[in-house]
Amino acid sequence: MxxxxxxGGYGGYVxxxxxxxxxxxxxxxxxxxxxxxxxxxxxxxxLKALEExx
Amino acid sequence: MWKWFHQLASPPxxxxxxxxxxxxxxxxxxxxxxxxxxxxxxxxxxxxxxxDAFRIIYVHVPSAYLSMMAYMIMATSGAIGLIxxxxxxxxxxxxxxxxxxxxxxxxxxxxxxxxxxxxxxWWEWGDPRMMSELILLFLYFGYMAxxxxxxxxxxxxxxxxxxxxxxxxxxxxxHFSVQWWSSLHQGQTVFKKGTMDADMRVPLLIMxxxxxxxxxxxxxRRVRTEVLYRERRTRWVREMILSPxxxx
Numbered sequence: 001m002x003x004x005x006x007x008g009g010y011g012g013y014v015x016x017x018x019x020x021x022x023x024x025x026x027x028x029x030x031x032x033x034x035x036x037x038x039x040x041x042x043x044x045x046x047l048k049a050l051e052e053x054x
Numbered sequence: 055m056w057k058w059f060h061q062l063a064s065p066p067x068x069x070x071x072x073x074x075x076x077x078x079x080x081x082x083x084x085x086x087x088x089x090x091x092x093x094x095x096x097x098x099x100x101x102x103x104x105x106d107a108f109r110i111i112y113v114h115v116p117s118a119y120l121s122m123m124a125y126m127i128m129a130t131s132g133a134i135g136l137i138x139x140x141x142x143x144x145x146x147x148x149x150x151x152x153x154x155x156x157x158x159x160x161x162x163x164x165x166x167x168x169x170x171x172x173x174x175x176w177w178e179w180g181d182p183r184m185m186s187e188l189i190l191l192f193l194y195f196g197y198m199a200x201x202x203x204x205x206x207x208x209x210x211x212x213x214x215x216x217x218x219x220x221x222x223x224x225x226x227x228x229h230f231s232v233q234w235w236s237s238l239h240q241g242q243t244v245f246k247k248g249t250m251d252a253d254m255r256v257p258l259l260i261m262x263x264x265x266x267x268x269x270x271x272x273x274x275r276r277v278r279t280e281v282l283y284r285e286r287r288t289r290w291v292r293e294m295i296l297s298p299x300x301x302x
Contacts, residue, residue, distance in 0.1 A: 007106035013171055014109050017164045018091065021113040025268065028156045032272055036279040043286045044295050051296065 063142045065281045066290040072274040080271035086264030093257035101254075110168040112258060115243075116265035118161035121190060122225050124154025124269070128197070129222045132215030142277070144211040145284060147218060148201060149276035153269060155194035162187055165239075173238050182231040183239040190228055193221040207284060 007014050094112035101108035131147035134140055165184065166176050178184060197214055204210035227234075232241045243249045250258070285291050 007109070008100065010105060010107040010109075010171055013107055013167050014095070017110045017113050017167050018095070020163055020167075021117065021160060024156050024160045028153060028272060029275075031152070032275045032279070036275065036282070039279050039283050039286075040295070043282065043291065046286075047292055047295055 063140055065141060065285050065288075066294075068142055069278055069281055069285075069294075072278045076271045076274040076278075079267045079274065083264045083267030083269075083271060086260050087268065090257045090261035090264055094261065098254050098257055104172060107168065107171050108254075110164055111243075112261050114161060114164040114168055115258060116262050117157045117164060118187070119262060120265055120269050121154060121158035121161045121187065122228055123266075124150045124157060124273075125190060125193070125218070125221065125225050127273070128154060129215075129218040129225075132211075132218040135211055136215050141284070142281065144207075144215070145277050145280040146273070147211075147215060149273055149280045151194055151197050151201070153272050153276065155191060155198070157269075158187065158191040158194060162191060169238070178238050181238050182235045183228065183237050186224055186228040186231050189224050190221075193217075193224060197221070 005011055005015070090112060094109050098109070100106045128147045128150040131143040131150065135143040135147065162184075165187070169178070170176050197217055200217055201210045201214045204213060231237060232239050282291065
């Protein structure tokens with residue numbers, strides 16, 4: 001098992017690439033969701049305030 | 055066909071359809087990525103020259119390919135927006151930029167990490183592939199900075215579309231740099247006959263497809279947000295948000 005993870009001495013390079021990919025893809029997806037929630041909430045607050053005002 | 059296209063390009067219709075489509079792209083995409091990663095890490099035999107370091111190809115090539123594809127989507131959408139003034143196309147262009155920047159950054163990082171054991175250096179300033187990919191990252195940053203510096207959305211759309219179109223030249227350079235100039239970077243591998251054994255190539259193709267589906271899902275989600283923001287003063291957004299069911 002350990003030999004498999006060491007990858008002939010290249011383990012550090014290989015695993016760091018896969019880990020970085022995971023981090024960037026996860027971060028990008030999370031940012032997209034967060035921005036959608038924020039935009040939606042901002043519009044909702046504005047519209048509700050407008051409705052109350054009317 | 056045109057009727058279907060126009061219907062899809064209508065913001066309320068796209069907003070509804072994209073919510074349904076996004077998970078249908080993301081789920082198979084993630085399954086394919088997980089399968090190809092497992093194959094690439096543990097099943098595929100090591101390369102006779104590069105040893106196990108070659109396994110980086112399974113994340114480096116898809117990210118590099120998406121860095122160029124995202125830019126081409128951005129530029130094409132910008133051009134469609136300029137010519138046919140389709141509202142949705144500028145939203146697509148704006149949404150593609152941050153995703154493309156992310157994949158370009160990833161391609162540069164994984165390439166640099168792969169270069170260290172293979173070429174003995176993290177970075178080579180004279181290498182045309184590396185430099186043109188770095189310029190691509192700066193083009194993405196420039197595009198996003200230009201958009202955010204102009205308050206008027208219509209003006210921002212037009213100016214950024216022109217910048218995106220000019221930058222297409224660099225995408226062509228990124229793609230052909232390994233053929234035009236002598237480079238540390240290896241030449242075409244994935245689609246060239248005799249360069250890769252099928253055992254190694256098939257997981258890479260699955261990974262490419264998985265990344266493309268995931269990219270499609272990410273793009274749909276971001277375009278959805280962009281459409282919602284741009285249409286925030288319209289009746290359909292008001293009705294959707296104030297309806298008891300909501301529409302998030």
